[in-house]
Structures are given as C-alpha cells and as structure tokens.
Amino acid sequence: MNNENNLHHNLEFGSPWLDEKDWQNGQIHSSARTALYASLFFALFWNIISFPIAFIAITDTYHGWNIDHLDPVLFVALFPIIGIGLIFWAYKTYRQWSAFGRLSLTLDPYPGSIGGDVGGFLELPVRWRSGYDFKVTINCIHHTITSNGKNSSHKQKIVWKKHAAVDYEPSVNGIRLKFKSPVDEGLIASEPQEGRSYYRWVVHITGQYKQSNINLDRDFDIPVFKLNTSQSSHLHIMASAPEVSIEQISEEQVHIKQNTRSLELNYPRSRYGSMGKGLFIFALIFVGVTAFLGYETVSEIYSSGSFSLFSVGITGFMSVIFGLTSLTMLGFALHLLTNHLEVLIDSNGIKVVSQSLIHNSTKTASLSQIQKISKKTTMSSGQGTAATLYFTVTAELDNHKKMTLGNGIKGQLVADSLIKLINKQLKNTTLSSSSGKTVDEVDSPLEDTDTQKEKVAQYIKRFKWIVNIIGFIFILLFLFEFFSFAMFFK
Numbered sequence: 001m002n003n004e005n006n007l008h009h010n011l012e013f014g015s016p017w018l019d020e021k022d023w024q025n026g027q028i029h030s031s032a033r034t035a036l037y038a039s040l041f042f043a044l045f046w047n048i049i050s051f052p053i054a055f056i057a058i059t060d061t062y063h064g065w066n067i068d069h070l071d072p073v074l075f076v077a078l079f080p081i082i083g084i085g086l087i088f089w090a091y092k093t094y095r096q097w098s099a100f101g102r103l104s105l106t107l108d109p110y111p112g113s114i115g116g117d118v119g120g121f122l123e124l125p126v127r128w129r130s131g132y133d134f135k136v137t138i139n140c141i142h143h144t145i146t147s148n149g150k151n152s153s154h155k156q157k158i159v160w161k162k163h164a165a166v167d168y169e170p171s172v173n174g175i176r177l178k179f180k181s182p183v184d185e186g187l188i189a190s191e192p193q194e195g196r197s198y199y200r201w202v203v204h205i206t207g208q209y210k211q212s213n214i215n216l217d218r219d220f221d222i223p224v225f226k227l228n229t230s231q232s233s234h235l236h237i238m239a240s241a242p243e244v245s246i247e248q249i250s251e252e253q254v255h256i257k258q259n260t261r262s263l264e265l266n267y268p269r270s271r272y273g274s275m276g277k278g279l280f281i282f283a284l285i286f287v288g289v290t291a292f293l294g295y296e297t298v299s300e301i302y303s304s305g306s307f308s309l310f311s312v313g314i315t316g317f318m319s320v321i322f323g324l325t326s327l328t329m330l331g332f333a334l335h336l337l338t339n340h341l342e343v344l345i346d347s348n349g350i351k352v353v354s355q356s357l358i359h360n361s362t363k364t365a366s367l368s369q370i371q372k373i374s375k376k377t378t379m380s381s382g383q384g385t386a387a388t389l390y391f392t393v394t395a396e397l398d399n400h401k402k403m404t405l406g407n408g409i410k411g412q413l414v415a416d417s418l419i420k421l422i423n424k425q426l427k428n429t430t431l432s433s434s435s436g437k438t439v440d441e442v443d444s445p446l447e448d449t450d451t452q453k454e455k456v457a458q459y460i461k462r463f464k465w466i467v468n469i470i471g472f473i474f475i476l477l478f479l480f481e482f483f484s485f486a487m488f489f490k
Contacts (some may be wrong), residue, residue, distance in 0.1 A: 249417065
C-alpha cells in the first residue's frame with residue numbers, strides 16, 4: 001500500500017522511473033552479462049567442489065576401483081554429472097553473448113503506458129537479410145518473497161502477457177528490431193524491488209535468423225506506469241501482432257467443427273499433457289508418505305503397552321493432513337487426465353457437457369443471456385517470462401454466472417483465436433446484433449487475483465475455529481507428555 005501511495009505522489013510531482021539508475025535515459029540493458037558471469041562462476045565452483053569429493057568418496061569405499069557391491073556412496077557420482085551439464089549451460093550462455101553482445105533497448109514511448117502502448121527497438125549485429133523469426137512478449141510479473149526462518153523463496157507469477165507486433169529495418173550495425181503492443185487498463189505499474197511483494201514489467205525477446213543455430217533469449221526490465229494521459233508509440237510497424245489461425249490449432253488441444261449454423265468445440269482428455277501426469281505422480285508420492293505415516297502411527301500403538309501420546313498424536317495428525325492433501329491432489333490429477341469438455345453453439349443457445357471420473361455436468365444457456373466472452377489465466381508451468389500459461393475461456397451471463405467454454409488452453413494466442421471464433425459464431429447465429437454485448441474482452445487478471453484472495457480470506461475465517469481446536473489439542477498433548485515425564489523422573 002505504501003508503494004502505491006508513493007507512486008501516486010511521484011506521478012503528481014515527478015517521474016518515479018527516474019529514481020532507478022537503469023531507467024534514467026530510456027535505454028534499458030538486459031541482464032545477459034550478469035547471467036554469463038553467474039553461469040561461469042557457478043559451473044566452475046560446482047565442478048571444483050564435486051569432482052574431488054566424488055573421487056575421494058568412491059576411492060575410500062571401493063579400493064582400487066573394484067566395485068563389487070552397490071553402496072549409497074555411488075550417488076555422489078551424480079554431482080560431477082550435474083557439473084558437466086552446467087559446463088554445457090555456461091558454454092551455451094557464452095556463445096549467445098559472443099554472438100549478440102550487450103544489447104540496449106530504447107523505449108518508445110518512455111516510459112511504457114498502461115492503457116496506451118509499450119514499444120521500442122534494439123540494434124542486432126545480424127546481417128540484413130530476409131528470414132528473421134524473432135518473438136517479443138510484454139509481461140507483467142508479480143514477485144512474492146516468503147521467508148521461514150533462515151530460508152526464503154522467491155516466486156514469480158505472470159499476471160498479464162501480450163505478444164507484440166514485430167518489424168525490422170536495416171541499420172548501421174545490422175538490423176533494427178522494432179516492436180509495440182497495446183497495454184490493457186487496470187494493471188499495476190512497475191514497483192521498486194522492495195518488500196515481500198512487488199510488480200515488474202519485462203520485455204522478453206527470443207528467436208534467431210533461420211540460417212543461424214544461436215538463439216537470442218533476452219529479458220529487459222522496463223518501466224511501465226499509469227500516466228495522466230495514455231501514451232502511444234511513434235514507431236511505424238507494418239506487421240501485425242502474431243496470431244494463431246484456426247487451422248494451426250492442434251487437435252490435441254481442441255477439435256473444431258463449424259458451419260454456418262453451429263460450432264462444436266471438443267476438448268480432448270489429453271490436452272493437459274505432461275501437467276496432469278506430473279501432478280498424478282506427485283499425488284502418488286503424497287499417498288506413499290500418508291501410508292508410511294499411518295503405518296508408523298499404528299506400529300507405535302501396537303508395538304508395546306505404553307507409547308508416547310504426543311508422538312502418536314503428531315504422526316496421526318500428519319497422516320490426516322497428508323491424507324487429505326494427497327486425496328485432493330489425486331482427485332484433481334484424475335480430473336485433469338480424464339476431463340472431456342464438449343461445447344455446442346447454435347441457434348438454440350449454448351450447451352456445455354463436462355465429463356471426468358470425478359465430476360460430470362451439463363449446462364445450457366440461451367443466446368440472449370450472454371453478456372461477453374472472456375479469458376483468464378488458470379495455471380502456469382515454468383518460471384518468469386519462460387512460463388507457459390493455460391487459459392480458461394468463459395461466457396459471462398446476465399445473471400452474473402459464468403459458463404466454461406474452454407479450459408486447459410495452452411497459450412494466449414490460441415485462447416485469443418478461440419475467443420474470436422466464438423464471437424464470430426455468435427454473430428452468425430444472430431445473437432443480439434443490436435446489443436453488441438459480445439466482444440473480445442479480457443478479464444483483468446488483477447481482479448481475478450483479488451477475488452481469489454477474498455475467497456481464501458473467507459475460508460480462513462470460516463475454518464478458524466477448527467485451527468484453534470487443533471492447536472488446543474496439541475497443547476493438551478504436550479502438557480500430558482510433559483507431566484508424564486515429570487512423574488516418571490519423580
């Protein structure tokens with residue numbers, strides 16, 4: 001809250017983007033050189049430590065390197081293998097640095113404008129030819145830092161992402177890569193990297209020249225603010241923002257059948273791919289931990305006539321917690337692996353059939369009930385700008401309810417393409433052409449985040465008394481164990 005107050009104050013009386021050294025002249029440098037030094041240092045440090053330790057440990061266990069039995073010490077050999085992988089990673093980072101050097105991004109407008117544009121250009125030391133394939137995305141990332149004693153974790157979540165329009169022109173040193181993209185209203189401006197929560201804006205540029213095998217992969221941390229007047233980019237870009245055509249959408253994500261009267265969208269069970277399988281394996285691990293804790297609890301009770309009530313209470317309570325968690329994860333994993341969604345849009349309205357091993361449902365709505373079609377991010381895999389986003393497309397009805405018209409949609413471009421297809425079909429089926437309520441509108445990710453926070457807060461308040469009871473039981477168990485020991489020593 002203090003960051004927002006300071007930001008509004010600086011917007012009225014100054015330019016907060018000038019407070020950071022890296023943003024003062026409108027030219028932004030990437031952190032590629034820091035990443036290069038870090039990769040070289042880490043690879044060198046890891047190998048200097050891991051190889052001698054592995055050599056000493058194995059030679060002490062197996063004299064003369066005669067491996068006649070398996071010993072857990074062999075796992076030490078994994079560390080040098082990881083070190084070799086780090087060497088390849090450092091080499092790859094060095095090749096990219098030597099090919100492109102330290103790149104400088106010039107913003108236009110400066111700073112980026114919420115409700116306006118984010119744009120800019122940079123010079124690439126690449127010969128002017130045809131056949132470039134560079135992609136630029138604008139990302140708003142929410143950083144959260146959590147600490148538990150001496151340990152801390154840093155999480156990054158993309159709350160907004162947009163593919164920019166990209167164009168090229170010859171320059172003195174090679175080519176000039178230009179880009180620009182509109183930015184939605186309602187997003188949070190860049191914030192200082194202070195406290196446990198802050199927002200940053202990052203331009204992510206990837207790609208290569210088709211005859212080169214060296215990829216460009218750079219991030220530029222840029223200033224983006226809500227100005228009194230929205231600013232537009234002056235860059236002249238002939239190309240439009242990248243799109244995915246209906247023909248390019250894989251049937252592994254959605255199978256589309258369309259004619260002038262109806263549109264059928266069939267989302268197969270395999271659309272979540274490795275995410276559902278990974279979650280299923282992770283859930284099985286939790287099931288195994290639950291079984292182990294339950295076995296330990298029962299064994300301690302029946303192993304002897306006397307047992308530690310506190311110890312049994314702890315293991316029993318952990319068994320219950322891990323059991324509930326594992327069942328929840330297993331149920332969600334099974335839902336992802338077995339969910340099949342069918343959507344039919346015709347003159348009779350919209351019909352949505354969802355089937356899985358966990359839940360089956362059928363929903364219908366008339367065309368006159370539909371207010372707008374929107375999308376929101378529901379899941380992500382990976383970290384930072386390299387994260388893959390999964391979207392859910394919904395129809396908002398006049399009774400403030402929502403119908404899911406697609407889920408597990410991989411990538412923003414595919415989600416946008418499906419929204420356009422649905423809107424086009426709704427127009428073809430004469431959905432209130434006079435009202436004009438069905439537009440390609442995107443829900444604010446910040447509103448969705450706030451809604452989730454409110455729901456979590458309500459759940460905490462609702463079950464607060466359960467937490468208090470559990471804490472009270474633990475205190476009773478501890479007191480009982482303490483007085484039992486006191487009586488024993490007495």
